[in-house]
Amino acid sequence: MNESFDILIIGGGINGAGIVRDASGRNLKVCLVEKNKVGSATSSWSTKLIHGGLRYLENYEFRLVRESLKEREVIKRIACDITTPIPFIIPYQKSLRPKWMIKLGLFLYDNLGGKMTIPKSSTINIKKEIPNILKDQYKTGFQYYDLQIDDKKLVELNIYDAEKNGATIIENRKVIRAKRNKNIWDIILDDNTVLQTKILINAAGPWINDILTKVIKLNSKKSIRLVKGSHIITKSLYKQKRAFTLQNDDNRIIFVIPYKEKYSLIGTTETEVFSPENPKIDDSEIDYLINSVNKYFIKQISRDNVLSSYSGIRPLIEDFKEASKVTRDYVFDLNEDDSQAPLLNIYGGKLTTYRKLAENVLLTLNKYIVVDDKNSWTANHKL
Template identity: 45%
Template sequence: MSARPGVHDLLVIGGGINGTGIARDAAGRGLSVLLCEQGDLASATSSASTKLIHGGLRYLENYEFRLVREALAERERLLAIAPHIVRPLRFVLPKDVGLRPAWMLRLGLFLYDHLSALRSLPGSQGLRLAGTELGAPLQERLSEGFAYSDCWVEDSRLVVLNALDARERGADIRTRTRLVAARREDGVWRATLSDTQTGETREARARIVVNAAGPWVSAVLSGALGLGSRAAVRLVKGSHIVTRRLYEGSHAYIFQQPDRRIVFAIPYEGDFTLIGTTDVAHEGAPGPVAISEAETRYLVTCVNRAFRRRIGPQDVVWSYAGLRPLYDDAAADASAVTRDYVLDIDAPDGAAPALSVFGGKLTTYRRLAEHVLDKLKDRLPAAGPAWTGSAPLPGGDMEGADFPAFLKTFAARFPFLPEATALRLARAYGTRAARVLGDARSLSELGEDLGGGLSAAEVDYLAANEWARTAEDILWRRSKLGLHVPAGTEERVADHLARSGAARAESAAAG
């Protein structure tokens, strides 16, 4: 803990994957941590990804071997520590006439297979696609290709689980809380924090500020902290579309495009296909973004270049977009901007440090957090050693990281659950799923079904334990039930949250 009463060791700005990962790592080392997030956890970039834990095959074209090696090693670690939300996914990469030649693809996959010393997933292989189940959805020219392995993740839950573990190790996690201003005073940072819902402010002091505000990293630096930086952020918008399922099978496709970009088609939420992503330079201020008509047309065209089944914009059932806060390496093409990260520290003449995170990717968040603590170790002599490489995330402590075996045991323990609901709960909460259900021995004992198998008991659990305050938090970030539930569910969830919140407030007042 901090040696000075009332002073945190770290004030972390930002409740995305990097901020929560840093908070978790620091709290587990015995440090006093306060994290503030102006919205909900994972409410910006971290819930707008392609949902992949991967080395980044295409990064090899830009010679980012260190990043790919690190990401492949992290892929293995995350698969082991979070087997409920991270799972293997096999990718089919068709060869396409006039694009990257077969020898280049084969060389890239060879490097991909061998850059990591750790590898539990199957390696790459050449494929004949014509006349096979893998080739059946594809146009005739895509008759050959390759297969390789990576992983899929529920990105927003990865963020929440890091925050949950951080809190259980002593961190103070404040959502809907914005950093208004901070200044160096008496050897520490004195910060003013504002509750974005009530407007109430509070003061906090910390020895070090870690600026992990994602798209807002430069705005926080120059605004609330009043600092400059040698590094700069480059905002790139990435958009995705979701359609009804376009093909059978549990595999994903990765398609080359004439502009040398690649686009994924990934099985999503059972009944859907996720397609993305775009890379569009964003010149405006950071904030909420939406897919443009041009991006929708681009992704629809990509699908229609590859699949026999044609789609149009009218087939898009959902879309989302996010801003990637990439480190500005002056690349001319948004697709070529590095996905690596840079840590910039401001501590003139031994003043209280402010460390800012530029760039990064979902897969490498854990290693990034270790690097942050390494960079600050001279200012944090009481910090314990690195520990997150093998420690399961909440719900991931299943024997042998064997999710199928866990699911079988869980379903047998709660036989009244429909098969799809049991799978969803096991995937979302892992070994903690039983906490959601409590002592229930029937569906009726879980309270009202608010839609799509979402029970009142689960909503109450999310509100009490996972910072969920709105229907959007629950239907689109703690889950993706928003794709499945009937009309009116959002209103029912909002009403239940209001009633249960009022009841809790009344109970607290009475107590």
């Protein structure tokens, strides 16, 4: 007989991992299928920050920033072994965002999330506090804090907990077909295993619409834009344990972050692509990141300083805005046509909000399986 589950999740990125952990702790029979190793795609190609997203305030995304700031506190508590608070400096530049705007943004950032254990923002004298890093013209800086995280570990820890709670995790197996029946789905893997599930969750990140059209054979209701974000890694550009948030003339922001003791992580870019497979940095992205650094830092870098790079794909919900202005929030698309077995498609999301996303997924499924809000548990159990 085929094994049968309450919930089956396609995709072992952070969203799938968060959902399988949460569901397994509520005594549901749950399975996650990942075509490679868990956490091997977008969720390990990120900027590795648990952050409120200061710049989303410019797009009036108050809901997202509030939720992200609250989650930053939760993740600091439950994943303390893989997170470190780190100060970020925004060097003030007269021709770009005015001081009042940055200060207002930081005031909101300090307060929107409620009570915080992370230090509040401040104004600093760059020459005194961090001498010999930035060019002479940068005198004032605005400092705020976010968390640095090991993104891949975050996925693995969620999966580990789920397995401890009895979840079935299948790696290196691709879901190739999902057949929908009245009350049950038949899920076919690439080794011809057939699994059954009452509810199917499509958490395939940038592959979400591929799963819909090729595996489930449904038309996708939402169109997405695939936007590649790349990072370069150089030897440490400076010794201090501080990061920089650099404003560019095109209004975008680049981070320079201390990475693994000896390196600097610099990113990201935003380039539209047409396939989620094997994203790689291109020369124009390398030059863009190098130019951002060279605009601010005394130490000038060139392509010779680039030790390595990685790229990931953001599946942004298409709303015909510039990539940097498209929402980073998550959207659920619950498909329950003709009273057939339900399907939940998960669009977007961030590492930062994965836990809350998972909690909301389970509450959304309340009408099919008994999920009690009072039984939400993941915020209080260390990973």
